[in-house]
Amino acid sequence: MPDLVFIVTPAKFVLDTLEEAATLGVASCVVVSAEAGNDEERRAFRDRIAQLAKSSGMRIIGPNSMGLMNGQLSLNGSFASGTASGKVPAGTMACLSQSGATLSAMLQWFGESSVGFSWLISTGDESATRTEDLLQAMADDPDVQSIMLFLEGVADGIAFRKAALNARLAGKPVILLQVGKSAKGREAVASHTGRVAGTREVFTGVARETGIIETESFVEFFGTAKALSQHPHRRDGLGRGRRAAMLTVSGGAASLGADQIYAIGWELPEFSPVGLEALEAATGQHGLRNPADIGGVWRDPEKISRAMSALAQEADIDTLFISLGAGGVFGEAVGQAIVAAAADITQDVFVAWVGMSDSVSRILDQGGIPAFADLPLAVRAAEACAQFSMDQERVQEATDLSAALSRPLGDIAMNRSDATGLWTVTETLEELRQAGLPCADFAVVAGLDAEQVAAQAAEIGFPIVLKLSSSDLNHKSDDGGVAVGLRDAAAVADAVAKFTDIANRKRLRNVSVLIQRMERGAEILVGIKRDASFGPVLVVGLGGTLAELHGEVAATALPTTPAVLNALLERNDRLKLILAGYRGQPAADRDSLVSFLTKFSEWALNQGPRLQEVDLNPVMISGGRISIVDARAIWN
Incomplete structure (x- = not known):
């Protein structure tokens, strides 16, 4: 009996094939075929796949999946391009993508990199197995050490948050590129897959609480994932802060580096007298500060190596950025020197090399040095590594949130006949007050009787605030329906008169007046x-x-x-x-x-x-x- 079946048939044969696989006891199926027909037929097709998965316990990925791959198993069950001779480089990084083409782009970008993959899965239309299900599976898989997510939308927010927290508790960084965060982006997602994308603020909140690392472009997505795969933890189990030193080759690059580093909330500590003396001795340069512009001496492999070693003695520096450019015939020797020096220090090393040659890139990659073609990408990758390490230290927070997500809710007020449509300020405040939430002391007078309003105001105690309330009035302040700082009955009468004029002019229905104690703060x-x-x-x-x-x-x-x-x-x-x-x-x-x-x-x-x-x-x-x-x- 096969463990895994790929279905690449015309749509009319898919359901029969799935039923046969379920009868045989197949564990997993990948449906590469896309549904066909009109909207109703396509929906019925997806529903039947979901029913089959539920009744049989078989994991069904797709339909409309580009397939899946596993480098460790030498498995390529996909029609994704981008691999050399169809072979997927083996490693411990998993990728789940709601866009099949993203897998091809990623394989092309990583190319012959030292970083390889365990699972690469195109989730397709997710009729039965959703991204959050697969994320949980990756969190549980001992052969997976880091997870990449290309996400258009989430079906079950609670399950997604739980799975992301479980990955965090398992010590696995999750790197996210999420699309559809703008209004136009959400329209594109809906037209592409029918998924509903959450807003930018919501996804940012979910990422913060679960430890997911957000990226904003494909290059940042790929580069950050590679950096975290190379260096999920700082050497010797040391903690990561946000304190950096930078070696660079020009004053302009030093200024750009300072801008980029401070923009993400990092520090560039001043060098200690001993450290400064060692750095100046290593480079032959004087008057150095952090970032250190060492000029043309960077082309000397021995000097760049000694400069790195000197900075490594600074106890308040966690990360070392090296910002270089071009290099020509000197490049390879400098790259080798950086790799050798980095092996002897405990700080994280990130290289930003504008105009980096392929040969230098290979040297740094094989040496396990995260290297980027632009400094902002290196800085953001370093921040991702720091964020991951700091989140790993806050285990109790993740455990508590995971428990909260698993806890059943209290009594849900599902059958309230009054809970319909738009509630006015008076209805909402009354509900919140009954729930024990702290509302400013208030009373409500139905209609626009100035004497009744004045009497209630006197009972609450001046100064007071009056608000005109009606289901037809959304923005009271804009329409003149709020009067503040009223200190006596005469002021109340004037305000009610103005409210009466507004109500008549706008033909407001179900009018009342809210009287509140004046609060400050x-x-x-x-x-x-x-x-x-x-x-x-x-x-x-x-x-x-x-x-x-x-x-x-x-x-x-x-x-x-x-x-x-x-x-x-x-x-x-x-x-x-x-x-x-x-x-x-x-x-x-x-x-x-x-x-x-x-x-x-x-x-x-x-x-x-x-x-x-x-x-x-x-x-x-x-x-x-x-x-x-x-x-x-x-x-x-």
Whole structure:
């Protein structure tokens, strides 16, 4: 009985062949054939494949897969081009791709590299076996040490997050190139495969929490994966920080290097007096700083080797960048010197060599030195290595999040007859208050009776805020439906009169007035958006009337953990500034804010899939005091 069957037949024979394979007890099938017919026929074809896989327990990859390959098994069950004589180089890197052509491009790019592959799988249309299933299989496979993902979309966000976390806990870096993050990109993905791509913010949040390393181009994707395969860990088990030294050949290159390194949050420490003396002695140059412009002496193999050895003695340097150009007849000897010197030091070494020849590239590759044609690519690869190592140190965070993803949800409010359409601020605040979330003290008066509103305002206590509420009014501030800082009944009467004019002019229905205690503090936006792939997503950013103008938000899929929420608050620079106590405001109590976000997230999760969106804007924060001031919800 075969373990693996490839089906490359006309579409009309595929289902019969799969049924025969299932009867024989075949473990896995790869359907290279693409479905045919109209939309309904194609959907029925895919559904039948899914049913067969479920009933038989057979893993079915495809249909419309380019096939799979395994370098360790000398297996090439694919029509991908790019391999020499059809042979896949053996190694420990796996690649899962939702684009078959990407496998061909990757094999061409890696060529005769020292880095090879275990599995390369074109996932096809994923009727039965999804990318997240295969990612879990790669996390479990002892012959796989690193994983590349070319991703257009995810069907089961929870399963994807679990699999990525399991890869992280297994010590396997996952390198991602995800397309469809822009609006036009999502349209292209939908037209290509029918998959639904998540937004950029959601995927970035998922990558941060799971330890996935994001890339932005094919060259960066391939180069970063190669670097992590060559050096997943720093030598001698030493930790990786973000502290670098750079040797370069010109002042311009030194300036460019400093720009690139500081842009990703790394440091370029000043050399110690002893280290500087050793570097100057090694190169014969004086007045050096970090980055070190050593000029033309780099062509001397002995001097470049001694310079690397000198910098290796600096205890506060984790990574050494060597930025070179051209080289001509000197290139090969310099490349050999770099390889030899790197073997004797504990720092990671990354080479950026503009105009690097094929022969120099081969020398560095065989020596295990990540080498790039441009400095920004080397810097980003170094950052990926540092990120992976730091994530490996935070095992408990990954374990806690994995447990949260496996925990059953509480009672889901699936059958609420009132949970339909757009909820006004009054409806939403009342729901949140009943859930025990901290809302600014408020009362609601149906209609536009100024005396009733004034009486409620006096009971709450001046100064107060009034808000006009109607399901027909989305942006109250823009339409004049908010009055702040009202200190007496006369001011309340004037505001209600203006609200009456707005309601009449806009023909608003079901009008009411929200009376709130005046709260002060920093304004932030907290929201829930339902993502087609990952479900409910928590969004945090700057709040108030400028929330949409700033547009800088951080997102994380739910469920989550306090550690992830703490990290979430660090991802938005402007928000960090506000929470730290901007312009005399009290600094926010981070523990209180994380506790609030946790409770709000749990409430959102327990509402079930009918909850589509919630906006809390603003949430006022002053020290440890948190108050939801305005809110709305959208239900399916």
